[in-house]
Amino acid sequence: MRTVCFYFQVHQPFRLKPYRFFDIGEDHYYWDDYLNKNVIRKAAQRCYLPMNALLMDLIHQYKGKFKVAFSISGTFLDQMEAYSPDVLESFQKLVATGHVELLNETYTHALAALKSKEEFTTLVKKHQDRIKELFNGYTPKVFRNTELIYSDEIGKMVYELGYEGILTEGAKHILGWKSPNYLYTNALEPKLKVLLKNFRLSDDIAFRFSNKTWADYPLTTEKFVTWLNAIPKEEQVVNLFMDYETFGEHQWADTGIFEFMRHLPEAIFRHSDFSFSTPSEVVRQLPGVGKIYVPTPISWADEERDLTAWLGNDLQDEAFDRLYEIENKIKTIDDPELHRDWGYLQTSDHFYYMCTKFFSDGSVHQYFSPYDTPYDAFINYMNVLSDFDLRVKESKQSRK
Incomplete structure (x- = not known):
């Protein structure tokens, strides 16, 4: 066959x-x-x-x-x-x-x-x-x-x-x-x-x-x-x-x-x-x-076929870590809108837009991004994440 x-x-x-x-x-x-x-x-x-x-x-x-x-x-x-x-x-x-x-x-x-x-x-x-x-x-x-x-x-x-x-x-x-x-x-x-x-x-x-x-x-x-x-x-x-x-x-x-x-x-x-x-x-x-044998994660992105399209710089790492710091808090909250936003904020594209590659794959990243620069993507995402974190904290406090 x-x-x-x-x-x-x-x-x-x-x-x-x-x-x-x-x-x-x-x-x-x-x-x-x-x-x-x-x-x-x-x-x-x-x-x-x-x-x-x-x-x-x-x-x-x-x-x-x-x-x-x-x-x-x-x-x-x-x-x-x-x-x-x-x-x-x-x-x-x-x-x-x-x-x-x-x-x-x-x-x-x-x-x-x-x-x-x-x-x-x-x-x-x-x-x-x-x-x-x-x-x-x-x-x-x-x-x-x-x-x-x-x-x-x-x-x-x-x-x-x-x-x-x-x-x-x-x-x-x-x-x-x-x-x-x-x-x-x-x-x-x-x-x-x-x-x-x-x-x-x-x-x-x-x-x-x-x-x-x-x-x-x-x-x-x-x-x-x-x-x-x-x-x-x-x-x-x-x-x-x-x-x-x-x-x-x-x-x-x-x-x-x-x-x-x-x-x-x-x-x-x-x-x-x-x-x-x-x-x-x-x-x-x-x-x-x-x-x-694949001991370290691979992907289909860019020349490196690794994770650097999403987790390859300080901007991406900071946003990714901050996002999952919220996980334990939201697990105890029964709020469909919060859980919807929590899921959508995890989408990989948000981190892709923060990529700072400037060589063979830089134009590809720029093509898919709605932002002028990776830094703009980071600031916008972190502003949203800050508000989301506040909503989660307020929801937890209202349940006490």
């Missing part, structure tokens, strides 16, 4: 509104509803609706032989319900075909796995419940942590929550001479299967597709299949993991990205011995060839 496994991350954060020092204690609503709605609706027209329609066509055209998987964050689900129910319905129809797999993650796309096992478990179970509610009782069996962040210990936590497999990055410094095109197992819990992203082929689509200075531009389906066929016959699975916004947002429609995707399955079926599989099919049908 030689197979291609397509996985798409679908996520949008709740972005904070401009929040001044003088708002602390006065204004307890933090979210930029106008910006969030505009981002969702723009992305819906450019990416979600046309790409979902394209995938539905491919599933019908190939009678279920073409398959994909999604991890849809809870913050995205919440915004779809509020701003774009037509997008939610289109995802529901895709899943109903039986050829689209959903994965679990933390509800708010959080970094909790790095800080609190209890909060991590809470957010995972909340996401489980939300997926079951919105997708007709669907229960995922494979997990995808925020930004593919993974370590041996994180894998162990995921296994204890009942999952059969987990996705992560095929980072070169972890693999060494090994290939990402095999199924591996967790070093601490060998029953947990580990799927590794083939970052070269994934990034050819996600990042290099429209780059006219790239030596292999333009990328055609024939060229891509040639690269697949060059993979040694004994290698089992090519995992193509990317942001869903690759299609229409990061790579605009006029680059030809939709047509590339429309014709890729036919090229693969006609000119290679590869099939398409979902992550759970890979996990159940392929044997793990051995343990993969």
Whole structure:
């Protein structure tokens, strides 16, 4: 069995509104509803609706032989319900075909796995419940942590929550001479299967597709299949993991990205011995060839494939530590609005905006950030966090 496994991350954060020092204690609503709605609706027209329609066509055209998987964050689900129910319905129809797999993650796309096992478990179970509610009782069996962040210990936590497999990055410094095109197992819990992203082929689509200075531009389906066929016959699975916004947002429609995707399955079926599989099919049908050792967390971000996109400078570390100092306080409070804000403030994007990288990945960080500078992101977030902490303290005092 030689197979291609397509996985798409679908996520949008709740972005904070401009929040001044003088708002602390006065204004307890933090979210930029106008910006969030505009981002969702723009992305819906450019990416979600046309790409979902394209995938539905491919599933019908190939009678279920073409398959994909999604991890849809809870913050995205919440915004779809509020701003774009037509997008939610289109995802529901895709899943109903039986050829689209959903994965679990933390509800708010959080970094909790790095800080609190209890909060991590809470957010995972909340996401489980939300997926079951919105997708007709669907229960995922494979997990995808925020930004593919993974370590041996994180894998162990995921296994204890009942999952059969987990996705992560095929980072070169972890693999060494090994290939990402095999199924591996967790070093601490060998029953947990580990799927590794083939970052070269994934990034050819996600990042290099429209780059006219790239030596292999333009990328055609024939060229891509040639690269697949060059993979040694004994290698089992090519995992193509990317942001869903690759299609229409990061790579605009006029680059030809939709047509590339429309014709890729036919090229693969006609000119290679590869099939398409979902992550759970890979996990159940392929044997793990051995343990993969990841003692220090990895991710799919930037050249380093580490945590420095979110926790790489003093600004990020200060905000992250201050955030989780509140955890024990809020656990004893029964206030839905406080818990909603607590979850949304954990979203990894807030820390991503504070990144101060200025070299190969600096432009990428700037592209995704609504702030002029990382320092602006930090100040705005810390002002909000200060007000949130005051609300938590006041709530605890009112209960005494």
